[in-house]
Amino acid sequence: MKTELNQTRGGVNVARRSFLRYAGTGAAAIAVMGAATACHKDRVDVEPGGNDIGSGDIGILNYAYALEQLEAAFYTQVVAHPYGGMSGIETAYLTDIRDHEVLHRDFFKKALAGNAIMELTPDFSKIDFSSRDKVLATAKAFEDLGVQAYDGAGYLFKSADYLTIAGKIVSVEARHAALISNLIDPGSFASDQVDNNGLNKVASIADVLPTANLYLKTKVSAQNFNYRP
Known part of the structure; x- marks a missing residue:
């Protein structure tokens, strides 16, 4: 089956074999997806100078890249400036999450190459990194x-290989x-994120x-995002 892994914006190819090496053969894709909505509902405008994700599969990849940039920057700050009383096990957990997010960010950047939006500058001025409660609440908000x-x-995604990648990354997230x-409330691992159908x-x-833009100095838009269900 042909894929769209060679789709470009700006003439840069994303090699199919690179994605397959990353994903591995036979990996499970996302099992259940939401129903399609009208494309105009996914368009997000920002002030001039915002970074538009583009359209199609490349647009979705840039969307993911923007979110991974935000998460990588957040956990890098958390680990570099630990909140008071951060335990050894919490340090280990948060460091592992940081490393995962950095890998995700760097993967999307490399895969998108010339199609990638610019590197984003975070704005974490609203976050008190000295407070365990504030840091973990923000981490929960970002992860959810x-x-x-x-x-x-x-x-x-039209590309099956892109869908496989998304399935592998969302499972880690x-x-x-x-x-x-x-960490916030032992035993609450899925209490407010899973619906009555177990989804x-x-x-x-x-x-x-x-x-996401609340925590970014360089805003991201989806003004040009479009797809055909």
Whole structure:
């Protein structure tokens, strides 16, 4: 089956074999996706100078890249400036999550190459990094939002290989989300993110980007995002 892994914006190819090496053969894709919504509902405008994710599969990859940049920057700050009383096990957990997010960020950057949006500058001025409660609450918000974002946009991929990658990454993000919830309240790993059908909540691009932009100096838009269900 032909894929769209050679789709470009700016003339840069994304090699199919690189994705397959990363994903591994026979990997499970996202099992359940949300129903398609009208494309205009996923368009997000920002002030002039914002970074537009583009359209199609490349747009979804840039969307994921933006979120991974935000998470990588957040956990890098958390580990570099530990909150008071951070235990050894919490340090280990948060360092592992940081390393995962950095790997995700760097993977998308390399895969997108010339198609990638610019590197984003975070704005964490609203976060008190000295407070365990504030840091973990923010981590939970980022992780839950990230899982909802992947589940809400992954089904739009036309490329089966991109979908496989999204499935592998969202499963890791869900592990992060469960761990953070459990650090806040032991036993609460999925209490507010799983619906009555046993499915994770989902969020559209239009729902996610405004929240992400609250923590970004360089804003991200989906003004040109479009897809054909």
